[in-house]
Amino acid sequence: MKLRTRVLAIITFTLSAVCAVAAPAPAAPAQTVEVAAPVGSGLAPYLAVIRPVSAERLGNSWHEGCPVGPDQLRLVTLSFLGFDGAVHRGELVVNADRAIEVARTFADLYFGRFPIERMETVEKYNSDDDASMAANNTSAFNCRAITGGTAWSNHSYGRAIDVNTVQNPYISGSGAVYPPNGAPYADRTQHLPGMIHAGDVAERAFTSRGWTWGGSWDTPIDYQHFEKP
16 A cells, blocks of 8 residues: 555544544434323323433533433423313423333323323422422422432432422421412312322322322321332
Protein backbone atom coordinates (compact mmCIF):
# COMPACT_ATOMS: atom_id res chain seq x y z
CA MET A 1 0.00 0.00 0.00
CA LYS A 2 1.32 3.43 -0.91
CA LEU A 3 2.14 5.75 2.03
CA ARG A 4 -0.56 8.33 1.08
CA THR A 5 -3.21 5.61 0.76
CA ARG A 6 -2.14 4.08 4.10
CA VAL A 7 -2.36 7.48 5.89
CA LEU A 8 -5.84 8.13 4.47
CA ALA A 9 -6.97 4.69 5.58
CA ILE A 10 -5.69 5.31 9.12
CA ILE A 11 -7.42 8.71 9.28
CA THR A 12 -10.69 7.24 8.00
CA PHE A 13 -10.56 4.40 10.56
CA THR A 14 -9.76 6.84 13.40
CA LEU A 15 -12.64 9.17 12.48
CA SER A 16 -15.02 6.22 12.27
CA ALA A 17 -13.97 5.03 15.74
CA VAL A 18 -14.37 8.52 17.23
CA CYS A 19 -17.84 8.91 15.70
CA ALA A 20 -18.86 5.50 16.99
CA VAL A 21 -17.82 6.46 20.53
CA ALA A 22 -19.34 9.96 20.38
CA ALA A 23 -22.69 8.95 18.88
CA PRO A 24 -25.39 8.82 21.57
CA ALA A 25 -27.10 5.54 22.22
CA PRO A 26 -30.48 5.35 20.52
CA ALA A 27 -33.38 6.25 22.81
CA ALA A 28 -35.50 3.37 24.03
CA PRO A 29 -38.62 3.13 21.89
CA ALA A 30 -41.99 4.15 23.28
CA GLN A 31 -44.18 1.32 24.55
CA THR A 32 -47.94 1.34 24.48
CA VAL A 33 -50.54 -0.44 26.60
CA GLU A 34 -53.95 -0.48 24.94
CA VAL A 35 -57.04 -2.09 26.43
CA ALA A 36 -60.34 -2.27 24.57
CA ALA A 37 -63.38 -1.04 26.44
CA PRO A 38 -65.89 -3.68 27.55
CA VAL A 39 -68.96 -3.84 25.35
CA GLY A 40 -71.63 -1.51 26.65
CA SER A 41 -69.27 0.40 28.98
CA GLY A 42 -69.66 3.62 27.06
CA LEU A 43 -65.94 4.26 27.51
CA ALA A 44 -63.26 4.89 24.92
CA PRO A 45 -60.40 2.36 24.79
CA TYR A 46 -57.72 2.84 27.43
CA LEU A 47 -54.32 3.95 26.20
CA ALA A 48 -51.03 4.40 28.03
CA VAL A 49 -47.76 5.42 26.36
CA ILE A 50 -44.45 4.76 28.12
CA ARG A 51 -41.41 6.82 27.13
CA PRO A 52 -37.88 7.49 28.41
CA VAL A 53 -37.52 10.66 30.45
CA SER A 54 -34.63 13.11 30.66
CA ALA A 55 -33.19 15.04 33.60
CA GLU A 56 -34.41 18.22 31.91
CA ARG A 57 -37.97 16.89 31.79
CA LEU A 58 -37.83 15.82 35.45
CA GLY A 59 -36.91 19.35 36.51
CA ASN A 60 -36.17 19.74 40.21
CA SER A 61 -37.94 16.48 41.08
CA TRP A 62 -34.54 14.88 40.35
CA HIS A 63 -30.98 15.93 41.15
CA GLU A 64 -27.50 14.44 41.37
CA GLY A 65 -27.29 12.07 44.31
CA CYS A 66 -30.82 10.67 43.92
CA PRO A 67 -30.94 6.87 44.29
CA VAL A 68 -31.97 6.33 40.64
CA GLY A 69 -31.05 8.15 37.46
CA PRO A 70 -33.36 9.41 34.70
CA ASP A 71 -32.38 6.38 32.62
CA GLN A 72 -34.06 4.17 35.24
CA LEU A 73 -37.33 6.11 35.05
CA ARG A 74 -40.15 6.30 32.53
CA LEU A 75 -42.83 8.87 31.75
CA VAL A 76 -46.25 7.22 31.48
CA THR A 77 -49.02 9.19 29.76
CA LEU A 78 -52.36 7.51 30.39
CA SER A 79 -56.14 7.78 30.28
CA PHE A 80 -58.14 8.48 33.42
CA LEU A 81 -61.70 9.44 34.29
CA GLY A 82 -62.10 12.80 35.99
CA PHE A 83 -64.60 13.81 38.63
CA ASP A 84 -66.49 15.40 35.74
CA GLY A 85 -67.00 11.98 34.13
CA ALA A 86 -64.87 12.91 31.11
CA VAL A 87 -61.76 11.11 29.90
CA HIS A 88 -58.49 12.98 30.52
CA ARG A 89 -54.81 12.32 29.89
CA GLY A 90 -52.41 12.36 32.82
CA GLU A 91 -48.69 11.85 33.40
CA LEU A 92 -46.79 9.80 35.96
CA VAL A 93 -43.05 9.21 36.28
CA VAL A 94 -42.30 5.71 37.60
CA ASN A 95 -39.43 3.27 37.70
CA ALA A 96 -38.84 1.53 34.37
CA ASP A 97 -39.42 -1.85 36.00
CA ARG A 98 -42.88 -0.76 37.20
CA ALA A 99 -44.05 1.14 34.12
CA ILE A 100 -46.11 -1.51 32.30
CA GLU A 101 -47.59 -2.73 35.58
CA VAL A 102 -48.59 0.82 36.53
CA ALA A 103 -50.17 1.33 33.10
CA ARG A 104 -52.27 -1.80 33.56
CA THR A 105 -53.18 -0.85 37.13
CA PHE A 106 -54.62 2.46 35.99
CA ALA A 107 -56.53 0.66 33.24
CA ASP A 108 -58.37 -1.17 36.04
CA LEU A 109 -59.16 2.16 37.73
CA TYR A 110 -60.33 3.60 34.41
CA PHE A 111 -62.70 0.76 33.57
CA GLY A 112 -63.78 0.60 37.20
CA ARG A 113 -64.83 4.26 36.82
CA PHE A 114 -62.70 5.32 39.77
CA PRO A 115 -62.44 9.13 39.43
CA ILE A 116 -59.16 11.03 39.65
CA GLU A 117 -59.04 14.82 39.87
CA ARG A 118 -55.65 15.49 38.29
CA MET A 119 -52.44 13.69 37.39
CA GLU A 120 -49.38 15.87 36.85
CA THR A 121 -45.67 15.32 37.43
CA VAL A 122 -44.51 17.04 40.61
CA GLU A 123 -42.04 19.51 39.12
CA LYS A 124 -45.16 21.46 38.12
CA TYR A 125 -45.55 22.10 41.88
CA ASN A 126 -41.85 22.95 42.30
CA SER A 127 -41.56 19.35 43.56
CA ASP A 128 -43.20 20.47 46.80
CA ASP A 129 -45.09 17.47 48.17
CA ASP A 130 -47.35 19.66 50.31
CA ALA A 131 -48.37 21.77 47.31
CA SER A 132 -49.00 18.71 45.15
CA MET A 133 -51.14 17.12 47.87
CA ALA A 134 -53.16 20.29 48.46
CA ALA A 135 -53.96 20.36 44.73
CA ASN A 136 -55.33 16.80 44.97
CA ASN A 137 -52.69 15.70 42.51
CA THR A 138 -52.07 12.03 41.79
CA SER A 139 -48.31 11.59 41.33
CA ALA A 140 -45.44 9.14 41.65
CA PHE A 141 -41.71 9.97 41.35
CA ASN A 142 -40.28 12.70 43.55
CA CYS A 143 -36.73 12.45 44.89
CA ARG A 144 -37.31 13.24 48.55
CA ALA A 145 -37.04 11.84 52.06
CA ILE A 146 -39.88 9.98 53.74
CA THR A 147 -42.35 12.18 55.59
CA GLY A 148 -40.87 13.07 58.96
CA GLY A 149 -37.60 11.21 58.31
CA THR A 150 -34.31 11.26 56.43
CA ALA A 151 -34.29 7.96 54.52
CA TRP A 152 -35.24 7.99 50.85
CA SER A 153 -38.95 7.65 50.22
CA ASN A 154 -40.03 4.95 47.77
CA HIS A 155 -41.19 7.89 45.63
CA SER A 156 -37.47 8.57 45.11
CA TYR A 157 -37.22 5.26 43.25
CA GLY A 158 -40.42 5.73 41.23
CA ARG A 159 -41.95 2.83 43.15
CA ALA A 160 -44.70 4.66 45.05
CA ILE A 161 -47.86 6.45 43.88
CA ASP A 162 -50.19 8.81 45.75
CA VAL A 163 -53.80 8.84 44.52
CA ASN A 164 -56.36 11.62 45.12
CA THR A 165 -54.43 13.10 48.02
CA VAL A 166 -57.30 15.22 49.36
CA GLN A 167 -59.89 12.44 49.44
CA ASN A 168 -57.22 10.09 50.82
CA PRO A 169 -55.12 12.06 53.32
CA TYR A 170 -52.04 11.10 55.30
CA ILE A 171 -52.73 10.92 59.05
CA SER A 172 -49.71 11.13 61.35
CA GLY A 173 -49.29 9.27 64.60
CA SER A 174 -50.37 12.42 66.44
CA GLY A 175 -53.52 12.72 64.33
CA ALA A 176 -52.38 15.59 62.09
CA VAL A 177 -53.94 15.43 58.62
CA TYR A 178 -51.99 16.16 55.42
CA PRO A 179 -52.97 17.94 53.33
CA PRO A 180 -55.03 20.03 55.76
CA ASN A 181 -57.81 20.36 53.18
CA GLY A 182 -58.14 16.57 53.36
CA ALA A 183 -59.45 16.75 56.95
CA PRO A 184 -63.12 16.28 55.95
CA TYR A 185 -62.11 12.91 54.49
CA ALA A 186 -60.38 11.60 57.61
CA ASP A 187 -63.73 10.02 58.51
CA ARG A 188 -63.44 6.81 56.52
CA THR A 189 -67.02 5.74 57.16
CA GLN A 190 -67.82 8.02 54.23
CA HIS A 191 -67.96 6.58 50.73
CA LEU A 192 -67.46 9.59 48.50
CA PRO A 193 -66.10 9.75 44.93
CA GLY A 194 -62.33 9.37 44.80
CA MET A 195 -61.96 7.84 48.28
CA ILE A 196 -60.08 4.54 48.56
CA HIS A 197 -61.40 1.76 50.80
CA ALA A 198 -60.23 -1.79 51.42
CA GLY A 199 -61.59 -4.09 48.75
CA ASP A 200 -62.63 -1.40 46.29
CA VAL A 201 -61.52 -1.19 42.66
CA ALA A 202 -58.54 1.08 43.39
CA GLU A 203 -57.22 -0.92 46.35
CA ARG A 204 -57.60 -4.23 44.47
CA ALA A 205 -55.97 -2.88 41.30
CA PHE A 206 -52.78 -2.22 43.24
CA THR A 207 -52.71 -4.92 45.91
CA SER A 208 -53.56 -7.72 43.46
CA ARG A 209 -50.25 -6.84 41.78
CA GLY A 210 -48.26 -6.94 45.00
CA TRP A 211 -48.40 -3.27 45.96
CA THR A 212 -48.87 -2.28 49.61
CA TRP A 213 -51.57 0.23 50.57
CA GLY A 214 -50.78 2.81 53.24
CA GLY A 215 -54.41 2.78 54.31
CA SER A 216 -53.82 -0.61 55.89
CA TRP A 217 -50.98 0.66 58.11
CA ASP A 218 -51.46 1.17 61.85
CA THR A 219 -49.54 4.44 62.16
CA PRO A 220 -49.07 6.61 60.30
CA ILE A 221 -52.04 5.88 58.05
CA ASP A 222 -51.52 6.98 54.46
CA TYR A 223 -54.75 6.46 52.54
CA GLN A 224 -53.38 7.97 49.33
CA HIS A 225 -50.22 5.87 49.17
CA PHE A 226 -49.36 2.67 47.29
CA GLU A 227 -45.83 1.29 47.05
CA LYS A 228 -43.95 -1.68 45.64
CA PRO A 229 -40.24 -1.40 46.51
